[in-house]
Amino acid sequence: MATSGAELVRQMAAGDREAFALFYDRYAPVVFPLILRIVRERADASDVLQEVFWEAWRTADAYDPTRGSPEAWMVTRARTRAIDRIRSTRRRSEMFVAPLDEAIAATLEQPAPDAAERAENRGTIRSALDRLPGAQREVIELAYYAGLTQTEIAERLKQPLGTVKTRIRLALERLRDVGRTSP
Amino acid sequence: MTHEPYDTQAASYALGALDGEERTEFERHLAGGCAVCEAALRASAETLAAMVRSGPPMVPPPEAKEALLRRIATTTPPQRAAAPPRTLVWAVGMLVAMIAAAAFTGAFVAARYEGRLGQMAREAAALRERVQRDEAALRQQIALYRSVVDLLRDPQTRIVTLHGLGANSQATGRIIWHPVNGGHVLVANLPSAPAGKAYELWTIADAAPQPVGVFQVDASGRGTHRIPPLEGGKPVKVFAVTLEPEDGVPEPTGPMVLASK
Numbered sequence: 001m002a003t004s005g006a007e008l009v010r011q012m013a014a015g016d017r018e019a020f021a022l023f024y025d026r027y028a029p030v031v032f033p034l035i036l037r038i039v040r041e042r043a044d045a046s047d048v049l050q051e052v053f054w055e056a057w058r059t060a061d062a063y064d065p066t067r068g069s070p071e072a073w074m075v076t077r078a079r080t081r082a083i084d085r086i087r088s089t090r091r092r093s094e095m096f097v098a099p100l101d102e103a104i105a106a107t108l109e110q111p112a113p114d115a116a117e118r119a120e121n122r123g124t125i126r127s128a129l130d131r132l133p134g135a136q137r138e139v140i141e142l143a144y145y146a147g148l149t150q151t152e153i154a155e156r157l158k159q160p161l162g163t164v165k166t167r168i169r170l171a172l173e174r175l176r177d178v179g180r181t182s183p
Numbered sequence: 184m185t186h187e188p189y190d191t192q193a194a195s196y197a198l199g200a201l202d203g204e205e206r207t208e209f210e211r212h213l214a215g216g217c218a219v220c221e222a223a224l225r226a227s228a229e230t231l232a233a234m235v236r237s238g239p240p241m242v243p244p245p246e247a248k249e250a251l252l253r254r255i256a257t258t259t260p261p262q263r264a265a266a267p268p269r270t271l272v273w274a275v276g277m278l279v280a281m282i283a284a285a286a287f288t289g290a291f292v293a294a295r296y297e298g299r300l301g302q303m304a305r306e307a308a309a310l311r312e313r314v315q316r317d318e319a320a321l322r323q324q325i326a327l328y329r330s331v332v333d334l335l336r337d338p339q340t341r342i343v344t345l346h347g348l349g350a351n352s353q354a355t356g357r358i359i360w361h362p363v364n365g366g367h368v369l370v371a372n373l374p375s376a377p378a379g380k381a382y383e384l385w386t387i388a389d390a391a392p393q394p395v396g397v398f399q400v401d402a403s404g405r406g407t408h409r410i411p412p413l414e415g416g417k418p419v420k421v422f423a424v425t426l427e428p429e430d431g432v433p434e435p436t437g438p439m440v441l442a443s444k
Contacts, residue, residue: 017255024248029240036241046247053251068225075232083199128237140198144231149202150195169194176230 005070012060020057023070028053030071031078038082038145048085052078083147128178136171139164186219193220197227327407331367334359343422345370345441356441358410358422365412370424370441373400381429382406382440386413387421397431 003011003019005026011019028049035052036045055077063073129137142148142156150168154161192209195201201209213220334340345356345368356370368384376382381399385392393413400406413419424441 017252020255021248021252024251028243028248030236032243033238033241034235042244046244049243049247050251050254054254057251057255068228069232071236072225072228072232075235076228079199079231079235127239128234140234143195143198143200148200150200151202153200165191165195168198168200169191172194172197172227172230175234176226 006065009060009063009070027074031074035078035082039085048081052081131178139167140171189220193223197224334361343443345443348439351440365410368408370406372404382424383427383431385423386419388417
């Protein structure tokens with residue numbers, strides 16, 4: 001039987017490098033596409049990935065299995081670090097509005113319905129996000145993958161802030177249900 | 184009882200989208216300890232992790248893993264206590280430890296850290312003293328070099344060579360001499376003076392040798408001594424160094440080790 005993720009983290013906390021290698025093999029393929037989708041550049045994504053796993057090694061003793069799965073622990077960290085990376089890049093190119101818009105547009109284009117359908121046709125698993133209604137998927141995209149705050153999303157979509165907040169909440173609830181019903 | 188607006192805020196917060204005053208408000212609410220929101224945030228983190236996992240996996244570039252493994256191999260594994268067993272034994276042990284700790288911590292911490300603080304204070308004081316000593320020595324040296332350079336700049340300054348005598352034939356010396364301002368003697372290859380003895384420098388003008396100071400040489404056989412100007416600025420014919428009692432004597436009594444001419 002495979003060692004549980006939580007057990008691997010516990011072994012890492014005791015300084016076990018082999019456990020770290022196993023942990024990496026298990027979770028890097030999960031968080032790497034997330035990081036890549038946020039930062040878009042493969043070299044940047046590789047940097048962020050290393051940062052995230054280095055932190056996991058350093059802080060393994062702080063992981064509390066009663067507070068969440070190792071997967072959520074890593075995904076949360078990876079998303080935060082990737083967003084930090086694009087925010088610092090955006091700050092550097094603050095005066096160039098166009099690249100920012102392009103980046104967001106690219107983020108939005110990626111999981112377009114036809115792309116999802118193509119993926120399905122190829123026999124790959126349709127991601128949970130693709131199963132959300134368009135408006136809900138959009139707010140998740142903008143918040144989670146593009147790092148916009150709810151105020152920024154409202155401005156971008158030209159929607160009242162209250163609408164955006166409701167949409168975010170519904171989208172999360174829907175995602176949870178999708179997760180429960182998916183195989 | 185309604186839990187709004189926190190449920191809605193928790194959703195935005197989980198997505199990292201809560202901003203402005205709402206974020207401050209929500210974080211204050213969280214800090215106050217809200218089990219409902221904490222549970223909601225944990226559930227959202229799992230939901231988002233499941234969403235991420237539901238996409239196709241992608242193997243990262245192999246260099247990333249290699250670099251990481253190299254990095255953790257070259258660092259000392261973090262020193263951590265062994266993970267605690269998750270049983271009642273642990274809880275009981277913890278309780279006992281806490282009680283014991285409460286009793287002993289104060290005394291232990293005080294003893295341990297006062298000792299260490301005291302040691303650190305002593306080390307700091309010793310260091311400060313050493314720095315001050317070094318600084319004083321450096322200042323003295325700089326003053327000496329300045330004075331030598333000033334003398335060398337003066338056209339009236341002479342350089343007199345001293346030759347080793349007898350058993351000290353390998354010893355050498357120079358006198359930088361100014362008839363009005365005095366000068367310096369610099370010697371090399373002189374053995375350290377025996378205990379209770381020192382080298383004494385003499386000037387011979389027209390009559391008896393005049394004592395112009397005693398000096399010691401360091402482990403490398405070198406010594407330097409400032410020579411005060413002679414009264415009346417009489418021209419010096421001969422400089423000589425003899426081995427004498429360490430406080431110096433008015434007339435030479437010991438063997439001559441260096442002399443000009």
